[in-house]
Amino acid sequence: MKEKQSIKGYRYVLQAFLMWGVLAIYWKSLKHIGEWELLSHRVIWSFIMLTIYLGITKKNQFKQIWRNKKNRYALLSTSILIGINWGVFIYAVNADKIVQAGLGYYITPLVNMFLGITILKEKLTKTKTLALTMVTGAILFLTLKVGEFPYISFILAFSFGFYGLVKKTIKVDNLPSLAFETTLLLPLAIAYQGFLWSNADSSLNHLDLQSIFLLIGTGIITILPLYWFTKGARKVNLTTVGFFQYVAPTIMLLIGIFVYNEPFESNHIIAFAIIWSAIAIYVYALIVEKRKK
Template identity: 50%
Template sequence: MKSSKNTSLGYIYAMQAFFAWGILPVFWKQVKHVSALEVLSHRIFWSFIFLLILLFWTKQKNTSQLLKQKQTRNSLICSSVLIGINWGLFIYAVNINQIVEASLGYYVNPIVNVLLGIVVLKEKLDKLKITALIIASIAVIYLTLDYGKFPWIAIILALSFGLYGLVKKTAGIEAIPSLSIETLLLTPLAAAFIIYKLIAGNGGFLVGSYSTNTYLMLTGIVTTLPLYWFAKGAQRIPLSAIGFMQYIGPTLMLLIGVIIYKEEFKKEQVIAFGLIWFALMLYTISMIRNTRKLKKN
């Protein structure tokens, strides 16, 4: 009974996380009049403040020890740069009405993970995953030819988050403590930029409306709370379930971009997204099969 309740709680946590990530574009639209770099600075600064509170609340006192180990410290420096790029580019994409392309990045991300697994971790793929990788690659090439330009926002989002996941996997550090150190490393730069904008008098914080001030301060909560929920959910439910649920976020982003913000979703994009959805279906089937095999063994 306790195990069943624990699993149910895990699904609730995971659903909350993916739903929150999916509707984030709506939040970033509320501060679209503030430059992406300033919003990113606030996102980093207030995330660090909120994470300090979260660490105190969860009684994790040994987080600072992570900086004392050279290999771990180097990994965290690398991951902090990658997550900074990912966060900043996503905010920028929303600001310039490219939510659809941003959602594509998060659809492509699992395939990037597979590719990184082959190249870096020397993982072997089954036929389904190889097929999924080929189909997704064709979709990206097709989309590039259709755009007449490389979909750089989608690809950089996918690569930065994929590399971020790779660094975290090889470092083997828990989500909340590692994110605390990552934001700690980025906070001096973020705080310096916020102060610069305040002194210059052309920033969005404390010189604009109360709502803008509130939204900028809330960037820390909307960034870290879904990650906390995801960490709690991932501990309680199967990996295959996480695999299925991870597409909730980009699907919501896509719907928000097209339905709410009236972004273009042409026939060629429908074809490309359809190919990627098919590739992801094959990828998920392969993951479920592998999970079942592991359970049997």
């Protein structure tokens, strides 16, 4: 029974990261709609889908979250961070910078490590120091050789890093907390939609049926992988989840290069090779720590 549960866990986690990896294609199919409008639709439809799901499963924790001052303010900050993360990712896809987005999610675990050291005062081992130094060197190399600082990568990595850091301070399940976050973002999303309608700029006025269904689906593609991840992460150990998290940026990278023909020259290859090596060192450090425990 335990082995079956573990296999289910692997499947759920893998499904989540595979879906997160291919989401670039989904957003690319809505490229004809502005980034801000897409973001507002994602917030609105995520709120609707989450409200329905949590209502059916009776897992709505809105009142409990609101009554707890610490949780309320923590989720206010995470709602801003996830809004930035979603918006920048949509912009990256529409601006043909999927490779940069992939780089952002490659370095996110190392950013988490950096935040743990600087904010939580966690101990830095020699192995982790080496990994961080290598990533820093790779980013500097990429900036100097390509001539462009990967700002999208850093915004995605640090927004998601701080998002995870704040989430660690509260004890609220992922889906109810996301529902609370989308509730906080909802007035802004509705206000922006109202602004578009009042100026006759809303894409809904002239969209085909397929695009409308895709917009509604933005709520599903937001919730479904998170639901799978939440179910799977409970059944497998965190080290395994650490391995799986590199599936999504790898798929993004491949999509950016081979599907949308984004530039990936020798300088990119060198920088990514250094980052992949740093990730291997980081994962090795995690395995050693786990064995010691």
